[in-house]
Amino acid sequence: MDVLDFVTKNLNPAQKDAVETLEGPLLILAGAGSGKTRVLTHRMANMIGQGVAASDEILCVTFTNKAAKEMEHRIYKILSDMGAVVQTQLWISTFHSFCVRVLRQHITLLDYKPFFGIYDSSDQLSQIKKVMTALDINDKMYPAKNFQSRISSAKMMGLSPEGLEKSSKRLMDQKTVEVYKAYEREMKKANSLDFDDLLLKTYDLFRMYPDVLQMYQKKFRYIMVDEYQDTNHIQYLLVQMLASAHRNLCVVGDEDQSIYSWRGADIKNILDFEKDFRDAKVIKLEENYRSSANIVNGATAVIKNNSQRKDKTLFTSNDPGDLIHVREEKNEYEEGRFVAKTIQSMMNEGEGSYNDYAIFYRTNAQSRVLEEQLRTMGIPYRLVGGVRFYERMEIKDMISYLKLSINPADDIALKRIINVPARGIGKTTIEKIEEYAAHKNLSMFEAAEKACEERLFNAGTTGKIRRFIDLMKDLQQNAQHLKLLEFFAVVLDRTEYLAALKKDESPESQARIENLEELDNAIAQFVQERGEESTLISFLEEMALVNDVDSLDQEQNSVTMMTLHISKGLEYPYVFVVGLEENLFPSARSAESDNEQDVEEERRLAYVGMTRARQKLWLTYAKMRRVWGQEQFNPPSRFIKEIPQNLIDFKTSAEAPRFMARYGSSSYDSDFGGTPKWGATSSDRNRARTQSYDDAQDFPDYENDGAGSAPFSKGMRVRHPTFGVGTVYATEGTGENFKVSVMFTDNTVKKFVVKYARLERV
DNA sequence: TCTCCGAGAGTTTTT
DNA sequence: CTCTCGGAGA
Numbered sequence: 001m002d003v004l005d006f007v008t009k010n011l012n013p014a015q016k017d018a019v020e021t022l023e024g025p026l027l028i029l030a031g032a033g034s035g036k037t038r039v040l041t042h043r044m045a046n047m048i049g050q051g052v053a054a055s056d057e058i059l060c061v062t063f064t065n066k067a068a069k070e071m072e073h074r075i076y077k078i079l080s081d082m083g084a085v086v087q088t089q090l091w092i093s094t095f096h097s098f099c100v101r102v103l104r105q106h107i108t109l110l111d112y113k114p115f116f117g118i119y120d121s122s123d124q125l126s127q128i129k130k131v132m133t134a135l136d137i138n139d140k141m142y143p144a145k146n147f148q149s150r151i152s153s154a155k156m157m158g159l160s161p162e163g164l165e166k167s168s169k170r171l172m173d174q175k176t177v178e179v180y181k182a183y184e185r186e187m188k189k190a191n192s193l194d195f196d197d198l199l200l201k202t203y204d205l206f207r208m209y210p211d212v213l214q215m216y217q218k219k220f221r222y223i224m225v226d227e228y229q230d231t232n233h234i235q236y237l238l239v240q241m242l243a244s245a246h247r248n249l250c251v252v253g254d255e256d257q258s259i260y261s262w263r264g265a266d267i268k269n270i271l272d273f274e275k276d277f278r279d280a281k282v283i284k285l286e287e288n289y290r291s292s293a294n295i296v297n298g299a300t301a302v303i304k305n306n307s308q309r310k311d312k313t314l315f316t317s318n319d320p321g322d323l324i325h326v327r328e329e330k331n332e333y334e335e336g337r338f339v340a341k342t343i344q345s346m347m348n349e350g351e352g353s354y355n356d357y358a359i360f361y362r363t364n365a366q367s368r369v370l371e372e373q374l375r376t377m378g379i380p381y382r383l384v385g386g387v388r389f390y391e392r393m394e395i396k397d398m399i400s401y402l403k404l405s406i407n408p409a410d411d412i413a414l415k416r417i418i419n420v421p422a423r424g425i426g427k428t429t430i431e432k433i434e435e436y437a438a439h440k441n442l443s444m445f446e447a448a449e450k451a452c453e454e455r456l457f458n459a460g461t462t463g464k465i466r467r468f469i470d471l472m473k474d475l476q477q478n479a480q481h482l483k484l485l486e487f488f489a490v491v492l493d494r495t496e497y498l499a500a501l502k503k504d505e506s507p508e509s510q511a512r513i514e515n516l517e518e519l520d521n522a523i524a525q526f527v528q529e530r531g532e533e534s535t536l537i538s539f540l541e542e543m544a545l546v547n548d549v550d551s552l553d554q555e556q557n558s559v560t561m562m563t564l565h566i567s568k569g570l571e572y573p574y575v576f577v578v579g580l581e582e583n584l585f586p587s588a589r590s591a592e593s594d595n596e597q598d599v600e601e602e603r604r605l606a607y608v609g610m611t612r613a614r615q616k617l618w619l620t621y622a623k624m625r626r627v628w629g630q631e632q633f634n635p636p637s638r639f640i641k642e643i644p645q646n647l648i649d650f651k652t653s654a655e656a657p658r659f660m661a662r663y664g665s666s667s668y669d670s671d672f673g674g675t676p677k678w679g680a681t682s683s684d685r686n687r688a689r690t691q692s693y694d695d696a697q698d699f700p701d702y703e704n705d706g707a708g709s710a711p712f713s714k715g716m717r718v719r720h721p722t723f724g725v726g727t728v729y730a731t732e733g734t735g736e737n738f739k740v741s742v743m744f745t746d747n748t749v750k751k752f753v754v755k756y757a758r759l760e761r762v
Numbered sequence: 763t764c765t766c767c768g769a770g771a772g773t774t775t776t777t
Numbered sequence: 778c779t780c781t782c783g784g785a786g787a
Contacts, residue, residue, distance in 0.1 A: 364775085
C-alpha cells in the first residue's frame with residue numbers, strides 16, 4: 001500500500017491534513033482527546049515512510065518521558081506494520097533529556113567536564129544554603145527558597161547573573177544577583193548542572209558556538225514540539241534557534257491545557273505562534289473521541305469562562321453517557337468514603353477493573369485521607385507523585401555515593417554522606433573542610449585529603465577522614481570497570497550502609513532496606529532495558545530526569561491516585577475529581593489573587609481533570625475540611641457552578657442545616673440551589689437539600705453567638721489599628737474563642753481573638 | 763559528636 | 778497536623 005494511504009487511513013480530514021503537511025511552520029491546536037498523539041506519530045511515520053527524512057533527522061520533543069516512550073513505541077509499531085525498516089534511533093525525548101544528550105557531547109566547550117552531575121531542586125537548595133553561609137547572608141531574613149525561585153526564573157528567562165543585574169534594580173534582586181553569582185561559581189566547581197541549567201547551558205552553547213548550532217540545525221531538518229502551551233521562554237528560544245534555518249517546525253498544543261505557568265510556562269508561546277511565523281498554517285483538531293458527550297460538554301462549558309484562549313470548540317459524536325455526578329459530603333473523610341464505596345459497588349457490578357479508576361486531587365496532602373478510606377475497604381491503589389521515590393533519604397544517600405563515585409567534585413553529595421552511616425566525622429570537622437576548600441579553591445574531597453596530609457586535624461579525626469577518602473577512592477576505581485549492578489552491590493557493602501540499617505531493628509530501617517531493594521530492582525530493570533548503554537552516568541541521569549508517572553505501568557491492578565497536574569495526557573474510564581471547594585480548587589492563592597489569569601490557570605486544570613474521563617466523571621466536595629488541623633468551611637468550587645445544570649446529577653449526603661446561616665452572606669446559593677433546573681435523576685428531595693449549599697458555617701455551635709459578633713470569614717479584607725489592612729487567612733474556634741488569622745500586606749500572618757482585637761471590615 | 767526534644771514553618775502544582 | 782531544623786545536654 002502507498003505510504004500516504006497507509007498513514008492517513010482512519011483519520012478525519014483535519015487529522016489527515018496535519019499528517020500530510022510536512023513543510024513549513026505548522027500549528028496544530030488539539031483539543032483534549034482529539035487524537036493528538038495519533039496525529040504526531042502518523043506524521044512522523046509519514047516522513048520516514050516516504051523518505052522525506054531519515055529517522056534521526058526528526059527531533060520530537062515531548063513533555064514527559066512517559067509520553068516520549070509511548071510515542072516511540074507507537075511509531076515503531078506503525079512503521080513495522082508498514083514494512084518500513086528503521087536503521088537509526090529516533091530522537092524523541094523531553095527538552096531536558098535532549099539537552100543532556102547535547103551537553104554530554106559538547107559541554108567541554110563551556111568548560112565543564114562531560115561527566116557532569118545533575119542537581120535536583122533539593123540539591124539545589126542545599127547548594128544555595130551553602131553559598132549563603134559563605135556570603136554571610138541571614139537565612140531568616142532572606143529565605144533560601146526565595147533565592148531558589150528567583151534564580152530559577154532568571155534562568156528560565158535565559159538570564160545570567162549579569163543579565164539579571166541589568167534587568168532589575170530592586171533591593172532583593174541585588175542580593176539575588178550576589179547569591180546567583182556565587183551559586184554559579186559553586187555549581188561550576190562541583191561540575192554540576194541544575195534542571196534549568198540543562199536548558200540554559202544548551203542555549204549558551206548554541207549561542208556561543210554557531211558551528212555547533214549549525215550542525216544540529218542541519219541534522220534536525222524537521223522539528224515537532226508537543227505540549228507547546230507548556231513551554232517556557234528558554235525552551236521557546238531553543239526551538240526558535242533550532243528551527244530558524246529550515247522553519248520546518250510543527251508545534252502541537254492546547255492553550256486550554258496550559259497548567260504550568262508557575263513553572264515558567266508561557267502561554268503566549270502558543271497564542272503568538274502565528275505572529276512568530278506569519279506564514280504558519282493552523283490546523284484545529286476539535287473532535288473529541290475520548291469522552292462521552294455530557295463530559296465533553298460540561299468541560300467545554302467550564303473552559304468557556306476563560307478569556308486567554310483561541311477560538312476553538314470541542315465537540316463529539318459520542319453518546320451522551322451518564323450525567324456528570326456531583327457529590328456533596330460532610331467532610332473529607334466522608335468524601336473519601338464515598339469514593340471508595342462507589343468504586344467498590346461498581347466493581348461488584350463488574351464494571352471494569354481497578355485499573356480503570358482514577359482519583360485526582362489538587363494537592364498531594366489530600367491523598368492521605370483517601371488512602372485511608374481505600375485501605376479500609378480493601379481497594380488496591382497506587383500513588384503517583386507525592387513523596388517521590390528518589391527523594392527518600394536512603395535513596396538520596398545511595399545516589400550521593402554513586403554521584404560522588406564519578407564526580408568527586410560534587411560537594412553537596414559529599415556533605416550528604418561523609419558521615420552516613422556515622423563515621424564520627426562531625427559538624428565541626430565538615431565545616432573546617434569546607435572552609436579549607438573555599439580558601440584553597442579546591443573541592444571538599446580534595447581539601448579533605450590535603451588537610452589530612454598537612455595534619456590539620458588530630459590523629460583520631462585524621463584517621464576517620466582517611467578511611468572515608470580511601471573508601472571513596474576505592475569506589476571511584478570500581479565505578480570505572482564494574483557493571484552497574486555489581487557496583488551497586490559493592491557500594492551497599494563497602495559503605496556499610498546496609499549493615500548499619502540492618503543493625504538498627506526499627507520498622508523505619510526495615511522500610512529503608514525495602515526501598516533499597518526497590519532501588520536495586522530499578523537498576524536491574526534499567527540494565528535490562530538499556531543493555532550496553534546502562535552506564536552509571538546514564539542511570540543517574542535517568543534518576544534525575546524521569547519522574548514517577550514515567551514508570552507508571554498499567555500492569556498491576558489498582559486504582560490510580562494523582563494530582564491533577566500529573567493527570568495531563570492520561571485517560572481513564574472512571575474519574576473522580578475530589579475537593580472541588582473554593583480556596584482549595586481554585587486554590588486560595590489564585591482565588592484571592594487580583595490577577596484573573598491565576599484563576600484561569602486553575603480553570604484549565606479543572607478542564608484537564610474533567611477531560612481525562614472516558615465514561616463516567618464524579619466531582620466531589622466536602623462542606624468541612626481540616627487544613628493544618630483547623631476546620632475550614634469553603635463553599636463549593638465555582639467550577640461546579642460553571643457546568644450547565646442539565647448535565648449534572650447532584651447528590652448530597654450532608655445533613656440539611658438546622659437553621660440558616662447567620663453571618664457571611666452567601667452569594668452562592670442564589671444561583672446554585674435556588675435554580676430549579678436539576679438533572680433528570682435528581683429528586684425533589686435532593687433539590688431541597690441543595691439549600692445546604694449556603695454558607696457552610698451554619699453549625700449549631702454558633703447558635704449562641706451574638707449576631708454580628710464575628711462577621712469574618714476567609715478571604716475578607718480587614719483593617720487592624722496597628723497592623724493596617726490585611727486578608728483573613730483562616731478562622732478557628734467558636735463563640736468567645738473565635739479567632740482569625742490575618743495576612744497583612746507585608747506577608748506576615750497574625751492571629752487575633754476577634755472579641756479583643758479591634759478589627760473592622762474594609 | 764550524637765541524640766533527643768521543642769519550636770516553627772508549611773501546602774499548590776514538578777521537568 | 779506533620780515534618781524539618783536547630784539547639785542543648787550527655
